[in-house]
Amino acid sequence: MSTIKIYDTTLRDGSQAEDVHFSTEDKVRIACKLDELGIHYIEGGWPASNPTDQKFFREIKNYALKNSRIAAFGSTHPAKKTPETDSNLAALIAAETDVVTIFGKTWDVHVHDALRTTLERNLELIYNSLAYLRPRVRELFFDAEHFFDGFKANRDYAVSCLEKALEGGADVVILCDTNGGSTPTEISEIVREVKSRIPDMPFGIHTHNDSELAVANSLMAAELGAVQVQGTINGYGERCGNANLCSIIPCLQLKMGVKCLPEKKLSLLSSTAHYVAEIANLGAFHRQPFVGRSAFAHKGGIHVSAVRRNARTYEHIVPELVGNKQRILLSDLAGQSNILFKAKRYGFHLDKDDPFVLDLLSKLKNLESQGYEYSAAEASFELLLNRTLGRARKYFTLDSYRVLESKRDKDEEPFSEATVMVRVGGMLEHTAATGKGPVNALDNSLRKALEKFYPSLSEMHLADFKVRVFSVNNTNNYSGTASRVRVLIESADHTSQWVTVGVSFNIIEASRQALVDSLNYKLFKDDQQKLTKAIKEAEKD
Template sequence: MNTIQIYDTTLRDGTQSEELNLSTEDKLRIATRLDQLGVAYIEGGWPGSNPKDKRFFAEMKQYQLSTAKLAAFGSTHAAKGTAESDANLLALIESEAPVLTIFGKTWDIHVTDALKITLERNLELIRDSLAFLRPHADELFYDAEHFFDGYKKNADYAISCLQMAMDAGADLLVLCDTNGGSLPEEIAAIMDTVRERLPKARLGIHVHNDCELAVANSLAAVRHGAVQVQGTINGYGERCGNANLCSIIGNLELKMGYSCLPQGHLERLTDTSAFVAEVANLRCFKRQPYTGQSAFTHKGGVHVAAVRRNPRTYEHIEPELVGNKQRIILSDLAGQSNILFKAKQYGFELDKGDPFVLELLTELKNREDQGYEYSAAEASYELLVNRVLGRARNYFRLMSFRILDSVFTEGVEPFTEATVMLRVGGMVEHTAATGKGPVNAMDCALRKGLERFYPNLNEMRLMDFKVRVLAVANKEEGHSGTASVVRVLIESGDQKSRWTTVGVSYNIIEASRQALEDSINYKLFKDDQKKLTQAIREI
């Protein structure tokens, strides 16, 4: 099996994404996780461009990577100076990274218009920079910036840049589609020509995603001789991003017969994707191929019926191969198969045609017609199922509540107070609390009234809160604009898990109340289940 080197540039090129910012500590954590995934190279940054990247390489000297080699990135030396005196090249050497990568111009208009130097002088920059670095690197790579665009305009000059880099000691020539505008057939044809003209060259590929073709272009390059693929986890990068390594690795390993990770490491791909997103404080892209939460998720009843018999009917690979899992979600598109599958997940077997299944399916479709979204709020659905089955007790009943939101002085934040009356067993609790806004105040008041009965509620925290206007809801009643029906999703969590609940109403406070109640009830219900399971084990 042929091996393709994966060169990860999340910590350098990925951080050029406008919403992505990483501290030195963040970069250290991600580098460690990328090493555990098993990529061949981790490009840590550009030590000559900023103090943070310089600190990163200094800190990395204390780490022992097990599978990856650390690479430092830079550019050819300044046109008005020399390689020996160039601060950027000296910073690369000072980083002590075993792999050094520099980029240089290969498109003639960048040489004449951006650098404002002659084509001959640019070749000297490439030669002198690589020759200066050669004794200080275990491996030396040359990124031919804008190579494909440069080749289309002036093929001979673009090739001469590659030849100069080889002569100066570069171990690998990385062909870059920097503007992301090339098509797969163009990549393939140019790769073939380069191999013909430079038969001894080892080639890599680095492409951007401006035409949504970065993955396709990378795979085309591999088919036509590239031995290294550069990209980023989750496709992070400037403009439309870089080539997404999650998709590239999955395709190379599972579709094309190449090896690019150590044996047994492919199943770490999904966790790595989620980890990088979490450290970057970005939401995971649910529909991302291979590693996304929705990559193996089924919603329509016909699909669910089929995958329950044979997952291959609607899944191109086994999700577990990349560390992902199959999910069945519920919606107004659901059939009995969805209900049966979810019921089995919750611990009980039901048969098709069971009156309970039909009743629950009808209730589900009616509620989704009102605006409830159970595919995004499975905790609320699990409660609904277990209540109908009589498996979830009524932990409390909210008899009444009142929210007071007032401003005492102009320019001062509103004062928010929630008053609630609860019945717990045969006792009535009447309490109040203040908070940062009506939802937080109600949350605090509910907890204040319940925690003496259920102390474990102090473990629970509200993690996220979303409101969406449902423009189509109650259309016949003329509700629109600020009178529209809204859906509230609340994500809560404790030390071990997270769950999402839903509420729907034209009154945002009422919708929030529904979601909050479900969230608290779900926490109490799951804790009861754990106690029951533990008791059964002890018998």
Template sequence: MQQITIYDTTLRDGAQAEELNLTTQDKIRIAQKLDDLGIHYIEGGWPGSNPTDKKFFDAVRSCTFKNAKLAAFGSTHMAKFTPEKDPNLAGLLEAETPVVTIFGKTWDIHATIALGVPLERNLELIANSVAYLKARVDEVIFDAEHFFDGYKRNPEYAMKALNAALEAGADRLVLCDTNGGSLTSEIGEAVRAVREKLPEARLGVHAHNDSELAVANSLEAVRLGAVQVQGTINGYGERCGNANLCSVIPNLELKMGFTVIGRDNLAKLQPISNFVSEIANLRPFMRQPFVGASAFAHKGGIHVSAILKDARTYEHIPPETVGNERRVLLSDQAGKSNILFKAHELGYKLEKDDPTVDRLLKELKIKESMGYEYSVADASFELVLRQTLGQPLHYFHFRNFFVVDAKREEDPEPMSEATVIVDVKGQQEHTAATGLGPVNALDQALRKGLERFYPGLKEMRLLDFKVRVLSGAVRDTGGTASFVRVLVESGDKTDHWTTMGVSHNIIEASWQAVVDAINYKLFKDEMAAAE
């Protein structure tokens, strides 16, 4: 099978995405993960453009890469300098990378308008820069900026620009859809023409996603002869982003029969997708193909029934191939198969004709119509399941809570105080606590009443708290009287779990979620002690 190399530009082009900021240490950690994934080239940045990229190239010299070659990125030399005097080329060489990638103008209007030089002078800039660098580094890659737009407007000149780089010694010519506006058919036409005119050239492709075709355009270029794809993890990049390598790689390897990073490394795709999202402090895109949390999530009862018989009925590849997992969601569209799958997943042995399944399905549909969403709160679902099975949890009994919020003119923040009364093991606990907001005060007061009986609660922590206003729920009156759903993610030393509550009253919804979280923690501890 033919080898297709992957050139990752997450650290440079990806870092130009809105809301994405990477420190030097962030970039080094990502680079090490990319190397472990089997990526062939890692573009570290433009050493002459900003202090962060220069620091990265200084710091990365102490790192060892087992798979990837590190590349520095920059432009052709400025028209007013010779290559020997150009500060940009000097910065590229100072980075001391085995690979240097430079971009040059291949669209005639960019030469005459953006650079302000005659067309022939632009060809000289390309040739002189490539030749100068090739004499000093192992490998030079030429990024033909705006090639596809240039080819549509002036194909003869675009080809001349490519030929100038090739004759000067460029190891690879990368055809760039810089504006991201080319259709796949246009990509194909241009790649065919380049293959015909420059058959000896080794081609790459660099696609942007402004028409949501970056992945498709990259695959088409490879199909027609390109041997390298440039892109980013999760498709991060300027404007609408770059070709998403988390989709490009498995499509090439699994669907088109090329060797890319190797089948064994494909299972690392989902973990590295989440890793880069976490480092970038960006929420992962749930519906991202292959690696998103929803990529193999099934909600419709008919779908679930089918995948339990043969997963190929509604999955284009086995999820574990790319490090993902199958998920079955519980909702008002769920059927018995969803209930059985989730119950078996949690260790409860139910059969399809068990009356419990019908009762639970009915209960879930009623709750979902009120705004409960059990597909995102597995812990709350298990508590409902136990209740339906006649196995409710009785760690404490709620009697009363009372919450006071007050703020005076001179107070910078409101004061919150909560009082809670619960029965625990035959004793009534009446506790009070203040907190940073009413929910925190309630949580503190409830814990104060329970921790004496259940010391394991001291290791439980709130990890996340989300509130969503619901529309369309039963008895929804809209506006500030709408139902709200509260999701609470909690964790301890070994696990984390999500619970929820729904009510017109945000305090009541929060209370439900917190009580479920505590009950689930106590249930977990009880099961662990029994083993």
């Protein structure tokens, strides 16, 4: 098995994405996670550009990384300066990293229009900068910026830039598709010609995703002998992003037989992708290949029937290899296979001819025709499953509720108050509470009524709240503000997260349904945990 080293630039190139900002603390946490994954190189940033990156390079020295080397990033020195007088090169050395990567221009258009110097002087900048850094760093990489565009415009000059980088002491020369406009065919042709001109050059690949080809282009270069592949977790990066390492790594390792992570580390890929998404404060892309929540999700009844017999029928790899898992979704497309699979996952072994299965399938299709979405709200489905089986305890009954909204002054926020009448056993609780908006007021009043009976409800909190406006069909004549809404509420406690759903023409009522399901699921989950614990203790005795 051949080996390719992975160079992650999430902390530098990834942070240039429109919606991404990393603090120094964020960068340190991500670097530790990447080290745990087994990434070879972590580009920490550009020490000459901002205080956050400078602080990161100081802070990361306090951490004993086991697998990764930290790289500092910068540019060749300006045309009007020497290496000795350039603050950018001085900052790279001051960062005291094992690895330094600098980029230089290889496209004559950039030399003339961006640097405003001559082609000959640019070659000097490349050589002088690398030669100055060479004795001062352990590993030295040169990013040939805009190389593929430069090669298409002036191939002899672009190749001469690579030759100067090697003369200056670069360990690896990285060929960059900076504008992201090249195709795999172009990448292949250009890399082959470069290899014919400079046969012994160790080269890497750095691609952008402006044509949706960054992963394909990176894999093409890997197939042609690249020793290093650069990219970012989740493909974060400027414009349309960088090459997505979450796709590149499993393709290299599982499809092409190329080792790029230490043994048994590939299973950490999904959790790493989700962790970085959380730190970046961006919603995870569910349909992302390999690591997305939907990557191994099956909805159609025919698909599920086949997957139950042999997962290979609709899965190109075993999900657990990348730390993901198979999911069976429930919707109005569901067949008996979906029901049987989900029931088994929750501990119920049912036969396809069981009347319960047909009853649940009928209920499911009817509810989803009204707008309920159980493929996302699995907690609501689990409650529905247990209620249909008659195995769900009735923790409380909401007899009635009222929500009041008032606004007295135009400059003040509206005042929200909710009153509920809740029955627990034979006791009736009548409580009221205020909140920041009607949903929060309703949530507060329900908790106020219930926590004296179920103290564990204080452990849960709202993690996410989504509202979607839709029309169930085209004949109900309801649209705009009179449309139905679907509310999805994600709740969490100290051990897990769960999603519940509500549907109504009234957004408060839809929220009430989802809130009540969420509270019920928390109590149901606690009961299941107590039962499991009791069984284990009984087995010990």
